[in-house]
Amino acid sequence: MKKHNFSAGPCILPEEVLQKASDAVLNFNNDNLSLIEISHRSASFVSVMEKAKNLVLELLDLEDKGYKVLFLQGGASTQFLMTAYNLLNSKAAYLNTGTWADKAIKEAKLFGELVEVGSSKDKNYNYIPKGYEIPKDVDYFHCTSNNTIFGTQMKSFPEFDGVTVCDMSSDIFSRQLDFSKFDLIYAGAQKNMGPAGTTLVVIKEDILGKVDRVIPSMLNYQSHISKDSMFNTPSVFAVYVSMLTLQWLKDLGGIPFIEKVNEKKAALLYNEIDRNPLFEGIVAKEDRSNMNATFTLTNESLKETFDIMCTKAGINGINGHRSVGGYRASMYNALPLYSVQVLVDTMQELEKNN
Numbered sequence: 001m002k003k004h005n006f007s008a009g010p011c012i013l014p015e016e017v018l019q020k021a022s023d024a025v026l027n028f029n030n031d032n033l034s035l036i037e038i039s040h041r042s043a044s045f046v047s048v049m050e051k052a053k054n055l056v057l058e059l060l061d062l063e064d065k066g067y068k069v070l071f072l073q074g075g076a077s078t079q080f081l082m083t084a085y086n087l088l089n090s091k092a093a094y095l096n097t098g099t100w101a102d103k104a105i106k107e108a109k110l111f112g113e114l115v116e117v118g119s120s121k122d123k124n125y126n127y128i129p130k131g132y133e134i135p136k137d138v139d140y141f142h143c144t145s146n147n148t149i150f151g152t153q154m155k156s157f158p159e160f161d162g163v164t165v166c167d168m169s170s171d172i173f174s175r176q177l178d179f180s181k182f183d184l185i186y187a188g189a190q191k192n193m194g195p196a197g198t199t200l201v202v203i204k205e206d207i208l209g210k211v212d213r214v215i216p217s218m219l220n221y222q223s224h225i226s227k228d229s230m231f232n233t234p235s236v237f238a239v240y241v242s243m244l245t246l247q248w249l250k251d252l253g254g255i256p257f258i259e260k261v262n263e264k265k266a267a268l269l270y271n272e273i274d275r276n277p278l279f280e281g282i283v284a285k286e287d288r289s290n291m292n293a294t295f296t297l298t299n300e301s302l303k304e305t306f307d308i309m310c311t312k313a314g315i316n317g318i319n320g321h322r323s324v325g326g327y328r329a330s331m332y333n334a335l336p337l338y339s340v341q342v343l344v345d346t347m348q349e350l351e352k353n354n
């Protein structure tokens with residue numbers, strides 16, 4: 001039986017997506033060729049790329065609004081520098097919500113002046129800073145919608161008239177947002193969309209071309225846009241599996257549907273964390289992520305017992321990140337409610353026995 005996969009990333013994908021992906025690796029479209037041995041310029045793959053891009057715009061409700069969709073390589077980590085390379089002329093504002101934001105800040109500093117408008121470093125990033133002001137004269141504002149490691153999630157975004165860039169790696173397609181408020185969204189596929197190997201970039205084309213520096217082609221969004229995301233060989237397998245996952249999501253009812261499921265899963269687990277005296281949450285309640293729930297045992301001596309019980313129940317991937325400790329249960333789109341119930345049952349069993 002398949003394990004209950006709470007892994008933070010790469011993460012669980014829908015069973016039917018895995019089945020279709022494995023079929024395509026052996027025989028794609030009944031062409032008697034593998035998906036991963038055909039040309040990315042072939043009609044069959046070009047149509048996969050087109051379909052994937054259209055699904056992104058459709059699901060995010062960004063059709064006909066001036067956005068381009070790219071599937072790039074180098075992970076979300078390359079976007080930390082690519083965003084700054086393409087957009088940072090003199091000054092940019094960053095919200096520091098922990099590890100990922102911190103890494104983005106470090107890269108952007110190579111290209112200009114940075115203003116850290118808010119930071120939750122004082123409490124090991126266990127909350128989302130609020131009430132900060134974004135200077136009007138910055139080239140853009142950068143934030144991270146969900147901190148995968150600490151388990152915090154931005155529930156609202158600041159009103160800002162300028163260019164807004166958001167790293168949505170770990171919660172894109174999980175909840176309804178007005179995505180048109182963002183000018184550039186990026187997300188590594190392996191958190192909520194597909195396998196590692198491709199990074200989704202959704203970009204409003206009119207924000208480009210405003211920096212003075214020369215940009216190498218591979219790091220220039222414009223080169224990728226002008227070649228429809230085929231400037232060089234794309235990660236065909238990762239794009240294909242992402243397309244299948246997006247189609248799966250669309251067939252289910254899109255983001256409005258999955259958001260409700262995600263809210264149910266998160267409520268089930270957080271209610272147990274708050275109710276069960278053996279557990280406690282790590283982050284500020286109002287900033288809790290619906291994707292990554294972080295928690296600890298109130299009595300550390302029960303760790304071994306709990307870990308053994310989890311293994312027996314088929315629970316995988318709930319160890320906390322090394323910088324936080326404790327546990328982290330990631331509940332991405334493809335994780336069934338039933339898996340969360342199994343985790344909650346295991347927590348209750350620990351309580352009964354102790």
Ligand SMILES: *Cc1c(COP(=O)(O)O)cnc(C)c1O
Nearest residue numbers: 075076077100148167169170188
């Ligand atoms: C995982 C993650 C990244 C890094 O992604 P890579 O694809 O490994 O470079 C960046 N930002 C966030 C929010 C993440 O969760």
